[in-house]
Amino acid sequence: MLKLAPADGTGMHDGARSTAIVGGGMLGLTLALRLAQRGDAVTLFEAAPTFGGLAAPWTVGDIIWDRHYHVTLFSDAHLRALLGELGLDEEMRWGTVGTGFYSGGRLHPMNNALDFLRFPPLGLIDKLRLGLTIVRASRIRESLPLEDVPVERWLCAQSGRKTFEKIWRPLLLAKLGERYTEASAAFIWAIIVRLYAARRAGLGSERFGYLPGGYARTIATLEAKLERLGVELRPATRVSAVTHAGSGALVTLEGGERLAFDRAVVTLAAPLAARVVPDLSSDERERLTSKLYGGIVCASLVLDEPLGPYYVTNLTDEGLPFSAVIDMSSVVDRSEWNGKALVYLPKYVKPTDPLFDESDERIEEAFVGALERMYPHFSRDRVRAFRISRVREVFPIATLGYSRGLPPIATSVPNVFLLNSAHIVNGTLNVNETLALVPRGLEALDAHVPAAVQ
Numbered sequence: 001m002l003k004l005a006p007a008d009g010t011g012m013h014d015g016a017r018s019t020a021i022v023g024g025g026m027l028g029l030t031l032a033l034r035l036a037q038r039g040d041a042v043t044l045f046e047a048a049p050t051f052g053g054l055a056a057p058w059t060v061g062d063i064i065w066d067r068h069y070h071v072t073l074f075s076d077a078h079l080r081a082l083l084g085e086l087g088l089d090e091e092m093r094w095g096t097v098g099t100g101f102y103s104g105g106r107l108h109p110m111n112n113a114l115d116f117l118r119f120p121p122l123g124l125i126d127k128l129r130l131g132l133t134i135v136r137a138s139r140i141r142e143s144l145p146l147e148d149v150p151v152e153r154w155l156c157a158q159s160g161r162k163t164f165e166k167i168w169r170p171l172l173l174a175k176l177g178e179r180y181t182e183a184s185a186a187f188i189w190a191i192i193v194r195l196y197a198a199r200r201a202g203l204g205s206e207r208f209g210y211l212p213g214g215y216a217r218t219i220a221t222l223e224a225k226l227e228r229l230g231v232e233l234r235p236a237t238r239v240s241a242v243t244h245a246g247s248g249a250l251v252t253l254e255g256g257e258r259l260a261f262d263r264a265v266v267t268l269a270a271p272l273a274a275r276v277v278p279d280l281s282s283d284e285r286e287r288l289t290s291k292l293y294g295g296i297v298c299a300s301l302v303l304d305e306p307l308g309p310y311y312v313t314n315l316t317d318e319g320l321p322f323s324a325v326i327d328m329s330s331v332v333d334r335s336e337w338n339g340k341a342l343v344y345l346p347k348y349v350k351p352t353d354p355l356f357d358e359s360d361e362r363i364e365e366a367f368v369g370a371l372e373r374m375y376p377h378f379s380r381d382r383v384r385a386f387r388i389s390r391v392r393e394v395f396p397i398a399t400l401g402y403s404r405g406l407p408p409i410a411t412s413v414p415n416v417f418l419l420n421s422a423h424i425v426n427g428t429l430n431v432n433e434t435l436a437l438v439p440r441g442l443e444a445l446d447a448h449v450p451a452a453v454q
């Protein structure tokens with residue numbers, strides 16, 4: 001075991017291997033748990049004042065709930081195992097949810113075979129081909145062969161050009177903007193597989209769940225467990241650089257403080273990781289920065305009443321300022337929010353989109369105005385609170401040949417490791433896939449004994 005005196009004395013733990021983890025989202029928190037359980041002296045650095053990252057809670061009006069909409073699928077094995085270990089899985093509430101489509105200026109249910117057959121934008125043959133596309137995709141187990149096929153080509157071959165234009169293209173545009181042309185068929189495959197994973201028994205039988213108290217409870221329980229295991233939690237501490245140092249790794253904090261560890265794991269999204277680890281090789285840097293990330297501007301609205309019966313309303317009409325309508329009230333018991341309803345309006349955009357610099361007031365005006373046009377019974381005086389989350393780098397787009405350009409977990413910088421959303425292949429970004437990265441990270445850490453720099 002190697003031990004290194006920290007530059008200023010903090011971060012040093014007697015007798016145990018010291019590991020710094022940069023990023024206190026669900027990935028960093030869970031990796032900290034596993035390493036602390038193995039006896040590592042772990043320090044977890046998080047830039048934000050609270051832990052949780054994309055899954056962190058925040059306050060909107062008089063309620064505290066997740067900053068971005070989150071549901072758990074019954075089939076999310078990694079997440080449910082963690083919840084079980086934290087004593088929370090038995091408290092999960094499960095139910096079925098409704099899905100709708102807003103198409104041709106009207107809302108349409110899409111919950112069962114009859115709804116599907118009644119769905120007006122497509123004729124019977126087109127609907128059958130669409131249904132077959134989904135069934136076929138849900139049966140594919142390995143995404144690698146799909147990585148070399150452009151998503152548009154694959155969907156047109158499966159569903160036909162008309163259905164692509166009327167259904168798939170608007171959905172792709174909503175999630176990826178014009179960059180959908182760069183996505184491979186693996187992108188849509190991963191979404192279909194996840195949505196249909198819990199639905200195997202037939203249309204409409206999926207089970208979606210939430211933990212009473214929301215992610216705030218999962219994260220608070222994790223934090224308490226980490227503290228009991230001796231993990232040093234450092235919220236509100238932004239790391240500006242991770243470099244090698246002697247036989248360990250050096251973490252430099254914003255403000256200049258430097259701390260030495262035996263090793264460091266950076267869990268930030270790929271473009272952010274590239275900035276924080278300055279000594280990566282040009283090939284490693286290229287692998288991180290060439291991943292196309294999608295960002296999000298996501299509004300949370302507290303309303304007196306739910307908007308409608310659907311958890312997700314997909315939009316196929318053009319000209320709406322958001323990508324979908326998510327009515328959390330159809331999943332979560334409203335007693336969680338003093339009887340109010342919670343709606344999210346996500347707009348998926350690229351990291352450089354001007355919407356990131358738009359004022360909250362203008363976004364609220366555009367979003368609430370569009371809701372009034374969509375829902376005749378809704379008016380802006382029903383909005384009790386409105387808050388906007390902006391994150392520029394959320395998920396990497398599965399582009400052509402995606403997994404051939406993966407960044408390494410063990411980098412060429414001795415004792416410095418990367419683990420992040422860019423390492424997810426064969427899946428979409430969700431907490432379950434995020435947690436599935438943890439064993440891969442541990443394996444890479446185990447395979448590399450701390451190395452001194454020559």
Ligand SMILES: Cc1cc2nc3c(=O)[nH]c(=O)nc-3n(C[C@H](O)[C@H](O)[C@H](O)COP(=O)(O)OP(=O)(O)OC[C@H]3O[C@@H](n4cnc5c(N)ncnc54)[C@H](O)[C@@H]3O)c2cc1C
Nearest residue numbers: 023025026027046047053054055068070071238239430431
């Ligand atoms: C709109 C939306 C909806 C979603 N819906 C679902 C869902 O329904 N179900 C589901 O399972 N998943 C969902 N997800 C995905 C889920 O949130 C992610 O899979 C998960 O939170 C990713 O965790 P992470 O730790 O990898 O990344 P992050 O949460 O991004 O964590 C990275 C952390 O690093 C911190 N950081 C950044 N820079 C620094 C620095 N320099 N120094 C220190 N810290 C730094 C950040 O503040 C952040 O806390 C959704 C995500 C979004 C955005």
